[in-house]
Amino acid sequence: MADNRPGAAARIIRWIDYRLPFVQFLNHELNEYPTPRNLSYWWNYGSLSGIMLVIMIVTGIILATQYTPSSELAFESVERIMRDVNYGWLVRYVHMNGGSMFFAIVYIHLFRGLYYGSYKTPRELLWILGVIILLLLIATAFMGYVLPWGQMSYWAATVITNLFSAIPLIGPGIVTFLWGGFAVGDPTLHRFYALHYLLPFIIVAVVLLHLVALHRHGSNNPLGIDHKGPQDTIPFHPYYTIKDLFGLTVFLLIYTFFVFYAPNYLGEPDNYIPANPMQTPNHIVPEWYLLPYYAILRSITFPILFISSKLAGVILAFSSIFILFFLPWLDTSPVRSARFRPIYKWVFWLLVIDVIALGWVGANPPQGIVVTVGQIATFYYFIHMLILFPLIGKLERPLPLPSSIGAGAPMAKP
Amino acid sequence: MADVAQQNGSEAHPGETRRDFLLLTAGAIGGVGIVATIWPFVDTLNPARDTLALSTTEVDLAPIQIGQRLTVAWRGQPVFIAHRTPEEIKAAEAVDISQLRDPQKDSDRVRKPEWLIVVGVCTHLGCIPLGQKTGDDRGPFGGWFCPCHGSVYDTSARIRQGPAPLNLWLPGQVEQASQALYKFTGENVVTIG
Amino acid sequence: MAKRAFAAATVSAFVLASAIAWAADETLPLPRQEWSFDGVFGTYDRASAQRGFQVYKEVCSVCHPVKHLHFRDLAEIGYSEDEVKAIAGGYQVTDGPNDEGQMYQRPGRASDPIPGPFPNDQAARAANNGALPPDQSLIVKARAGGPDYVYAILTGYKEPPAGFKMLEGMNYNEYFAGHQFAMPPPLSDNAVTFADGTPATVPQMAHDVVTFLTWAAEPNLDDRHRSGLKVILFLVVAAGVFYAAKRKIWAPIH
Numbered sequence: 080m081a082d083n084r085p086g087a088a089a090r091i092i093r094w095i096d097y098r099l100p101f102v103q104f105l106n107h108e109l110n111e112y113p114t115p116r117n118l119s120y121w122w123n124y125g126s127l128s129g130i131m132l133v134i135m136i137v138t139g140i141i142l143a144t145q146y147t148p149s150s151e152l153a154f155e156s157v158e159r160i161m162r163d164v165n166y167g168w169l170v171r172y173v174h175m176n177g178g179s180m181f182f183a184i185v186y187i188h189l190f191r192g193l194y195y196g197s198y199k200t201p202r203e204l205l206w207i208l209g210v211i212i213l214l215l216l217i218a219t220a221f222m223g224y225v226l227p228w229g230q231m232s233y234w235a236a237t238v239i240t241n242l243f244s245a246i247p248l249i250g251p252g253i254v255t256f257l258w259g260g261f262a263v264g265d266p267t268l269h270r271f272y273a274l275h276y277l278l279p280f281i282i283v284a285v286v287l288l289h290l291v292a293l294h295r296h297g298s299n300n301p302l303g304i305d306h307k308g309p310q311d312t313i314p315f316h317p318y319y320t321i322k323d324l325f326g327l328t329v330f331l332l333i334y335t336f337f338v339f340y341a342p343n344y345l346g347e348p349d350n351y352i353p354a355n356p357m358q359t360p361n362h363i364v365p366e367w368y369l370l371p372y373y374a375i376l377r378s379i380t381f382p383i384l385f386i387s388s389k390l391a392g393v394i395l396a397f398s399s400i401f402i403l404f405f406l407p408w409l410d411t412s413p414v415r416s417a418r419f420r421p422i423y424k425w426v427f428w429l430l431v432i433d434v435i436a437l438g439w440v441g442a443n444p445p446q447g448i449v450v451t452v453g454q455i456a457t458f459y460y461f462i463h464m465l466i467l468f469p470l471i472g473k474l475e476r477p478l479p480l481p482s483s484i485g486a487g488a489p490m491a492k493p
Numbered sequence: 494m495a496d497v498a499q500q501n502g503s504e505a506h507p508g509e510t511r512r513d514f515l516l517l518t519a520g521a522i523g524g525v526g527i528v529a530t531i532w533p534f535v536d537t538l539n540p541a542r543d544t545l546a547l548s549t550t551e552v553d554l555a556p557i558q559i560g561q562r563l564t565v566a567w568r569g570q571p572v573f574i575a576h577r578t579p580e581e582i583k584a585a586e587a588v589d590i591s592q593l594r595d596p597q598k599d600s601d602r603v604r605k606p607e608w609l610i611v612v613g614v615c616t617h618l619g620c621i622p623l624g625q626k627t628g629d630d631r632g633p634f635g636g637w638f639c640p641c642h643g644s645v646y647d648t649s650a651r652i653r654q655g656p657a658p659l660n661l662w663l664p665g666q667v668e669q670a671s672q673a674l675y676k677f678t679g680e681n682v683v684t685i686g
Numbered sequence: 687m688a689k690r691a692f693a694a695a696t697v698s699a700f701v702l703a704s705a706i707a708w709a710a711d712e713t714l715p716l717p718r719q720e721w722s723f724d725g726v727f728g729t730y731d732r733a734s735a736q737r738g739f740q741v742y743k744e745v746c747s748v749c750h751p752v753k754h755l756h757f758r759d760l761a762e763i764g765y766s767e768d769e770v771k772a773i774a775g776g777y778q779v780t781d782g783p784n785d786e787g788q789m790y791q792r793p794g795r796a797s798d799p800i801p802g803p804f805p806n807d808q809a810a811r812a813a814n815n816g817a818l819p820p821d822q823s824l825i826v827k828a829r830a831g832g833p834d835y836v837y838a839i840l841t842g843y844k845e846p847p848a849g850f851k852m853l854e855g856m857n858y859n860e861y862f863a864g865h866q867f868a869m870p871p872p873l874s875d876n877a878v879t880f881a882d883g884t885p886a887t888v889p890q891m892a893h894d895v896v897t898f899l900t901w902a903a904e905p906n907l908d909d910r911h912r913s914g915l916k917v918i919l920f921l922v923v924a925a926g927v928f929y930a931a932k933r934k935i936w937a938p939i940h
Contacts, residue, residue, distance in 0.1 A: 116939060141537050158754045158824075161906065163542040166533035168906035169913075313939060321932045324523070328925040335921060339914025340726055343827060351828035351903075352820075361863075519931040522924045529920075546758050546797040 108294060113312035114319055115300035117484050121195075122298065123326035124188035130327060131181040132286065136279050138174040139223075146226070148272035150265040153228035154353045172342040178220050179345045180334050182368035185213060193406075194427055196415030197299040203407040205292040210403045212285050217369065217400075219278040222271040224366060225263075229350030234363045236263045236271070242376070245390035262356060302484055303416025310485035362444055370441030371434050372396045375460070377445050378453035395457065402464045409464060411472030414480065422475040426467060433459050549686040551678070554608070562625045564613060567685050571613035571621055572664055573637070574683070577648060581635060582606050585649035595659045599649040602663060602673075610675055610683065611650040612664055615639040617657035622646060637661070714861055716834045719893070723900060726915070729908045730901045732764040737880050738898025739763065741891050744878050746822065749814060749869075751802025754823035755902055758796040762905055763898070770796050777801055815855055817868040826896070826903040833896045835861065840892040843871040 096102050145164050147156040160167035189209070192198055198206035221239060225232045240257050244250040259266030297306065306312050313319075337344065345367060349360045365373050379392035386394070402409075417424040433456050440453035540548075550567050552574060557563050560581075563574045577585075585599040586606075603609055615622050617639065623629040624637035624646075632638030633654070634647035644655030651660040664685050665674025678684040722731035739760065742752070757774035761767065774794035779801055782789035794801070802821075804810040811818050820828075829835045838861040846858035852866065859867040873888045880886055884894075901907070 137534070141534055144538065145541075155754070159541070159543065162754065162759070163544075165536040165539055165541060167537055167541070168910065169533055170537055172910075317935050318939065321519075321928065321935050324519070325925065325928040325932045328921055328928050332918065332921045332925065335914065335917050339910050339917065342910075348828050348830050348832075351824040515927070515931045515934055519927050522920075522927055526920065526924060542758070543756070543797075546756070549797075551795075 109320075110314065110316045112294070112315040113297065113306070113309070114315045115298055115306050115311060115484055116313045116318075117300050117302060118298060118319070119301050120322075120326060121187075121191045121301070123323055123330075124184050124191060125293075126323045127184045127326065127330055128181070128188055129286065131177060131184055132279070132282065135174065135177050135181060136283075138170050138177065139276070139279065141170050142174055143276065148226065148269055150228060150268050150354070153226060153268060157227045169338070172338045176334065176337045176342060176345065178223065179366065179368065180330075180337070181216070182220070184330070185216065186368070189213070190431065192299075193430070194417045194424075195299055195301060196303050196410070196412065196417070198407045199410065199412075199415050200407065201296050202292070202299065205289060206407060207404055208285055208289040208292055210400065212282055212289060213403075214400060215278055215282045215285065217372075219275060219282065220366070220368070222275040222278070225268065225271050226275065227350060228268065228354045230352045230354055230358075230360050231347045231350040231363070233263060233354035233356065234359055235365055236267065238363055240267075242389075242393045245387065245393045247390070264356075299415065300484060301416060301418060302481060303414060303419065304480055304484060306484055308483075308485075311483055364442060367438065367442070370439075371437035372399060372441075374437040374441035374453045375399050375457045378440070378450065378457040380450065380454075395461070399460060402461070406464075406468070409468040411469050412475070412477070413472070414477040419478040419480055420471075420475055421478060423471050426463070426471060429459070430463050433463065549684060551682060551684050553682055555681040559607070564625045565685070567612075567664060572685060573609070573611050573613040573625060573650070573661070575609040575648075577607050577609055581648040584635065585647060585651075588647065588649075588651075594652050597649075597651060597660055602649050602651075602660070604673070604675070604677065608677075608683070609648070609650060610664060610673070610685070611661040613637075613661065615641065615644055615657055616652065616659040616661065617642055617644050617655070622661075716831045716838050716861065719834050719837050719896075721833055721900070722897065723907055726911065728911060730763065731897060733882060734894045734897040735763040735901050736765070736898075737882070737884060737891075738894035738896070738901075740880065741873075741878050741895040742822070742898055745872055745891075746895065748803055749810070749819040750822045751804070752800050752823040752902055753802060753821050755800045756796070757794060757798055757800060759905060763901060767796075774798060780805075815868070819869070822899055822902065824903045826900045828903075833900050836899060837892050837896045839867070840873055840895070841889060843867075 092102050142160065145156065145160045145167065147153055157171065160171050162168075164170075192206065192209070221235070225236045240254055240263065243257065244254045246253060255261065257267070258264065259270060297312075300306070347364060347366075352360075364370075373396070376392040376396040379388050379395060382388050383391045412420060412423065414420055417427055436452060436456045437460070440449055440456060443449045445453070548568055550565060552563070552565050554574070554576070557574065557576045559576050560578045561576050564571045565574060566572070575581075582599075588599070590596040590598055600606075602611070613621050613625070618641065620639050620641035622637035622639040622644070624631040630638045630640075632645040634645060636646040636648045636650055636653075638645055639655065639657070642656050644657035645653050646657075646661060647653050649660075652658070663673035663675075675683055675685040721728065722734065723729060742750075757770055760770050760773060765773070774796050777794035777798075777800070778791045779794045779798050780789055781792050784790055804813065807818055826832050826836055831838070839859060842860040842862070843857060844860060846852050846865070850858070850865070852858060856866040856868060857870050858865055873891050875888055876886050878886045878891060884890060
């Protein structure tokens, strides 16, 4: 019997594979797949992002079996989930904190790309697809935050949809169209729910394209040099499967700490107050992962030529992400990894500090020094993107690159 | 994970068995983790605490005169409460149960003979039988009549004619053998569920 | 590894900064209280929660609803099924319409939500000079500072400092932003007689009612802390095992 079993399984697999090369495909892309041998832990964040997407979709669907998307009943339905549904509090907190975790992971993944030049040729489309995923993620998160119909939900929806009124001529019409009414209300909630449910599946599709693009040329690596032969690579399984699994458990430790011991730390108390269209909260603040864009939006306090300050703020806030599409062409460095870029490797951290400063600005009421810091940080951001990236690439003298990944270069440290 | 060992070492290394054990442990832990995680999420679909709380209802029987019938809602379904007349009780008890499609003694279907409490859903395809309101057609046995496909129930709500296979259920009873889920909890008060 | 630490530090700094920025909005720094539910191993002190429910019922419920609480929830803070039924039975609840089309009153049942003092917001405002006493079921989560804030408000009434102009009908409260608080001091010594004999001082009543309200806002806390411990211990072991496996598998590469 023991002889027949593996034989039978192998025969079934061969029958299926001949018609739909599923197992062959998985074997090639996940098992044997040659991966640079020197990837550091900064390369864990891609698989972590994928896992977060799955977690958010699964918990989201479970919440959807209990949630009511009506302005009268939404807040109450969420409280019912928290109090009466078996383990409802767990699913809700996992989904709620998952949004924050997802963005933390994705931002680290993005900055990894910035540091090691993962956006450079031939990975430009890989990078662009990533920026598209980021935009879709932001849209999804924004709409998801409206669904509990708390004070912050309602007023964040009002503020952000009102941004579109800055568009000349057609702006106010667009806003009414978005709202489905004369203010954020029940129609708005319904359509945000439908779209919040839809967008993640579009994200899945773009993620698949992202992975196809990735597998065309393989992963970048900390040295930024191409892998030239089998001495430079190792099979994905078991090396990176176990490394990803380990990274996952460490990440889950952080995630579960938030879920079980500080589930509301990253959130806003005002969102536990039911939405009141007649009363604005003292401070309208988005979730932390949207703070930098919010800061840029608010930092334009003066009109620019014929563009109102409101419109200019909107344009710059959206541009801060759109500009990322052009990064492969803005950066002129002949060398990928910041390890070999003596000037850029320090300037990179200026960008990190700048983004954190923008986050701080976004979290605070726009008064006094907060405004000044916000304006300086916004200015620096665009200088960094539009001037420093092209200039540094041209002016710096890169360090000599090692001949290959396999020879001489420091190995991936555990 | 076992095939990894085969892939990477057909030669026996000294550390090989330790690695197998480690991988086996890792696999087991991963498996346990996944299974333990799945249960709470599946459990969210089980009846929630508010649904379970509404699973009991109390009915005041005092206003129901002899010969009258009342319909109450219980767990999302209609429940027929019939205050039976002595004639109805006699008719129910006199039936030869060996002739019934779903043999059941009347005494097995009631706790007090004057109160018949059954779920008002036809056991054929789920319509609500007529007979609760005055003027309703109660069918040839004076019980209930289902207009959808013509099932006829007697004064003990047992199936006598028509396509239904079983007698009307007693509240909470999934099999005929188990206890009905109601109690007389006070002077003229019955608690269902 | 240093880079990882740096990254972790920057992220934490960022999160901390926003938290500080948010907290900095308050009038006075909030005095920290000790709560039975504090910390990783915290649980609700049931005796305190029951006393708190008594304070809510006898003092606060005159103006404030707790619409997300049902009577049956009270079993979680230690009331028996019969006690819950008795508490519920003591309330009159609106039900209907009956067969005549009328709404009617009937005694409460365990499955009912705890009824509030007013049928709607407008009635509440009319009875309170236009101010709306907020629902209390989530108040502890709906205010920055949580339990410490609610405690501070309840115990923070004092005479306004010299020269401070109080608006008509307002009360001076140290911890309310702007110090002009519509709610008059709700607690005074011995406003309630506790069944277990605990002296009903204002700090005691405030402490107990905040414990009750924290439970009301977050009934899952006991469960959450308990299962959290199991999950985290499991993950620590799993991380250790996976790390060892990773080192073993990678040994030939290094």
